[in-house]
């Protein structure tokens with residue numbers, strides 16, 4: 001049995017003109033376990049979001065753990081600054097780092113947890129040998145770049161494979177999924193072995209964000225392996 005599920009709302013589709021209020025909307029009893037901040041550079045993905053100044057502002061306006069998902073090229077160069085900015089976890093894409101073990105060590109030195117992310121087309125085998133150096137594996141369940149897409153069901157075996165590997169090797173590794181997470185999809189992802197769930201539109205598209213988080217958490221908890 002894995003630990004309790006964690007729900008990390010993505011602020012990608014929040015109202016950025018009122019970001020502090022939008023973050024306050026997910027805080028409170030039974031609220032978010034962390035804030036997921038998507039950084040996009042219009043090179044690694046065909047979209048541009050925000051960079052370090054906005055992430056620093058988010059760190060400054062909540063006591064929740066901040067989870068930076070870096071969809072940027074040359075993560076080896078840029079990721080450490082997000083650790084220095086106070087992010088709790090900094091996740092780089094496996095496709096955008098040439099030295100993942102060295103990067104994880106640098107993030108740890110700066111006081112952050114290290115995450116490694118996989119695009120849907122990148123197999124688990126690409127990172128299997130380095131997972132012991134990371135605290136979190138992020139399995140993308142949409143093509144990175146945009147919120148509001150449909151969950152890619154064919155990622156379920158990858159999640160199962162990751163959970164198996166964690167068990168076989170006794171790793172202390174969170175398995176996060178990101179993209180298309182909703183009340184309609186979270187149960188299958190939890191059954192497959194995910195334990196950290198990023199949800200953007202399912203939370204920020206709801207009138208009552210706290211209720212949406214509570215529903216997702218309850219569904220995941222009832223189906224975690």
Ligand SMILES: O=C(CO)[C@H](O)[C@H](O)COP(=O)(O)O
Nearest residue numbers: 144145147148179180200201
């Ligand atoms: O990394 C991302 C997109 O690349 C976002 O975190 C993700 O898409 C969240 O939005 P939604 O829950 O609406 O799919």
Ligand SMILES: [Co+2]
Nearest residue numbers: 010038069178
């Ligand atoms: Co993300």
